[in-house]
Amino acid sequence: MESSVAFVVLILLSAAVAVVVYGFNPLTRWRYRKLPGPPPQWLFGNLREVIKKGNHAAYTDWHRSYGPVFKLFLGQQPVVVVHDPEAARAILLRSPVRHEIRGPASLLTGKEAQFNQAGLFSTHNRDLHRSLKSAAWLPVVTSGSLDAVTGLMNEGVERLCDTLARVNKEGRDINIWRQFGHMTMDVVGTSAFGVDLHTQEGGGRRNSAEAEALINAAQTIFGLGGVTSCPYVPPVFLAPFTRPLMRVLAHCFPDRSLREVMAARQVLRGTVEDLIRKTREQEARASAANGKSDGAASHAKGAGAHGGSVSNGAAASAGKEAAAETAAARKRARAIKPGSFLSLLVNARHVDSGEPLSELEAAAQAFTFLLAGYETTASALAFTVYCIAANPDKCEKLLQEVDAVARGGPVGHAELERMPYLEACLKEGLRLYPPGPFAVREATEDMEVRGHVIPRGAWVHVPMYSIQRDPEVWPEPEAFEPERWIPAGAEKRAPADAAPHGAWMPFGDGTRSCIGMRFAKQEAHITLARLFQRFTFELSPGQVPLAIKSPFTLAPRDGVFVRPVLREHLRTEE
Numbered sequence: 368m369e370s371s372v373a374f375v376v377l378i379l380l381s382a383a384v385a386v387v388v389y390g391f392n393p394l395t396r397w398r399y400r401k402l403p404g405p406p407p408q409w410l411f412g413n414l415r416e417v418i419k420k421g422n423h424a425a426y427t428d429w430h431r432s433y434g435p436v437f438k439l440f441l442g443q444q445p446v447v448v449v450h451d452p453e454a455a456r457a458i459l460l461r462s463p464v465r466h467e468i469r470g471p472a473s474l475l476t477g478k479e480a481q482f483n484q485a486g487l488f489s490t491h492n493r494d495l496h497r498s499l500k501s502a503a504w505l506p507v508v509t510s511g512s513l514d515a516v517t518g519l520m521n522e523g524v525e526r527l528c529d530t531l532a533r534v535n536k537e538g539r540d541i542n543i544w545r546q547f548g549h550m551t552m553d554v555v556g557t558s559a560f561g562v563d564l565h566t567q568e569g570g571g572r573r574n575s576a577e578a579e580a581l582i583n584a585a586q587t588i589f590g591l592g593g594v595t596s597c598p599y600v601p602p603v604f605l606a607p608f609t610r611p612l613m614r615v616l617a618h619c620f621p622d623r624s625l626r627e628v629m630a631a632r633q634v635l636r637g638t639v640e641d642l643i644r645k646t647r648e649q650e651a652r653a654s655a656a657n658g659k660s661d662g663a664a665s666h667a668k669g670a671g672a673h674g675g676s677v678s679n680g681a682a683a684s685a686g687k688e689a690a691a692e693t694a695a696a697r698k699r700a701r702a703i704k705p706g707s708f709l710s711l712l713v714n715a716r717h718v719d720s721g722e723p724l725s726e727l728e729a730a731a732q733a734f735t736f737l738l739a740g741y742e743t744t745a746s747a748l749a750f751t752v753y754c755i756a757a758n759p760d761k762c763e764k765l766l767q768e769v770d771a772v773a774r775g776g777p778v779g780h781a782e783l784e785r786m787p788y789l790e791a792c793l794k795e796g797l798r799l800y801p802p803g804p805f806a807v808r809e810a811t812e813d814m815e816v817r818g819h820v821i822p823r824g825a826w827v828h829v830p831m832y833s834i835q836r837d838p839e840v841w842p843e844p845e846a847f848e849p850e851r852w853i854p855a856g857a858e859k860r861a862p863a864d865a866a867p868h869g870a871w872m873p874f875g876d877g878t879r880s881c882i883g884m885r886f887a888k889q890e891a892h893i894t895l896a897r898l899f900q901r902f903t904f905e906l907s908p909g910q911v912p913l914a915i916k917s918p919f920t921l922a923p924r925d926g927v928f929v930r931p932v933l934r935e936h937l938r939t940e941e
């Protein structure tokens with residue numbers, strides 16, 4: 368009896384010692400010992416501080432203490448942060464893999480996990496990534512395709528202006544961040560999917576319940592992306608070997624937040640799958656009417672008018688023809704019709720195998736477009752409007768430019784090219800508040816960076832938020848100074864040109880950089896120009912300094928509240 372008690376005590380003691388030792392993570396910490404960094408706590412590493420401050424602020428503080436390359440531990444997971452702009456950019460250019468981001472998405476199982484992995488943003492499969500990018504995504508962001516959607520983008524902001532005019536009449540304040548979200552979802556619908564998602568009816572009209580559900584679903588996914596939003600996520604950081612167990616538990620006993628995220632994913636997935644099904648039916652009808660049985664073949668033959676870049680071959684031949692044409696004709700040749708991202712998806716073929724995209728792959732791209740096109744652009748616009756409203760002298764300069772180039776009416780490329788100050792305002796807004804505050808990569812091999820070795824398998828973080836506010840790179844880094852981006856002096860260089868490569872990377876860089884950058888910039892430029900044609904904005908009380916959060920993306924914590932003020936010359940007209 369005594370010996371069996373002693374045995375049990377011994378087992379318990381050994382287990383306790385094992386847990387204590389495990390919490391110190393000795394082997395991994397030994398491998399990373401030569402890198403400087405904040406002292407890790409037992410078991411939690413530096414996770415608690417990152418959660419408390421947000422990535423953006425924690426990385427800024429640690430850069431001050433530990434220099435351009437430092438390590439930290441998210442639970443047991445080692446992360447190396449590369450803060451030196453040029454070295455950071457070199458990492459993004461070199462490493463083709465984004466590490467798995469362990470929010471609720473990492474608890475997905477079965478088909479839902481496959482769906483997540485099939486999207487351009489999340490996929491780890493390099494061949495799939497290359498194929499999706501060239502077959503499905505690149506044609507949407509050629510200058511020809513973007514030219515073709517300027518009208519739809521103008522219509523999107525006109526509907527927003529109708530809402531703001533009503534708010535102005537009622538003398539109310541409004542959370543402009545949320546309104547921009549309604550607009551960006553609207554624009555993805557019209558410009559990329561060719562449908563009206565009815566997410567901003569404009570004026571006094573109410574959105575349909577379906578449209579509101581779509582918006583709520585997108586907000587839920589971004590709102591619940593953090594580590595602490597679901598009880599099954601922290602254990603995955605603290606003890607990665609528990610992940611299969613956490614997945615099973617999450618699947619069998621989802622908590623409220625997980626149920627909400629899953630329901631939100633189903634709303635968005637249901638919408639895009641429905642749209643893709645309808646697109647297929649339309650294509651089949653069109654194809655039957657043309658006496659052609661193969662949609663893809665008709666697509667390839669029709670290169671030039673619509674989706675000529677679906678396969679490499681088609682792109683190459685379209686490219687050859689285009690080389691002989693004028694610049695304008697070349698743009699048209701590479702353009703896809705507004706709203707035809709979905710038809711591109713249903714006709715796209717993989718670059719190497721020539722196989723069509725599977726149902727799952729097509730839906731995953733549309734899902735990614737809907738989400739990626741929603742929050743980031745809305746936040747970029749809200750932050751920029753916040754900065755302009757907080758700096759009346761900069762607002763005055765912007766108004767002068769807008770009035771000189773396009774006092775009213777639609778704005779296209781010709782006008783935007785003559786609005787350098789407007790472009791500078793967006794660049795500066797993105798510098799101070801990059802909606803993607805840090806880029807993530809996995810070290811696929813040992814990497815040497817500024818005299819340090821980053822071991823293979825480490826997560827590498829490039830903290831754009833912090834780099835873009837580094838006082839060693841940006842004089843008066845906290846000031847909103849669009850003038851940094853305006854060429855000045857005899858050499859006609861903008862002061863920002865003196866910053867090293869990698870000092871401004873709100874869209875990341877390398878093969879995993881933002882594919883939507885040109886789409887987003889065009890949408891944001893048109894929106895700012897059209898808004899400031901009609902309104903200026905007063906910040907509501909309590910907005911300065913703006914509270915921000917960065918569980919994954921960087922966003923205003925509670926919103927950006929403003930009062931839209933009708934421009935003086937319009938007051939008698941409206």
Ligand code: HEM
Pocket residue numbers: 459465487488489500735736739740741743744747801802803804805806807873874875876877878879880881882883884886887888
């Ligand atoms: C101002 C708006 C936007 C900002 C600031 C932004 C920022 C970013 C950032 C920082 C990344 C990661 C880059 C990296 O890891 O190197 C990214 C990736 C991505 N973005 Fe955006 N984005 C914006 C708008 C959009 C839009 C409108 C779309 C949809 C068309 C989009 C689609 C994507 C996709 C699909 C990826 C993953 C690309 C890949 O892995 O190859 N983004 N974005």
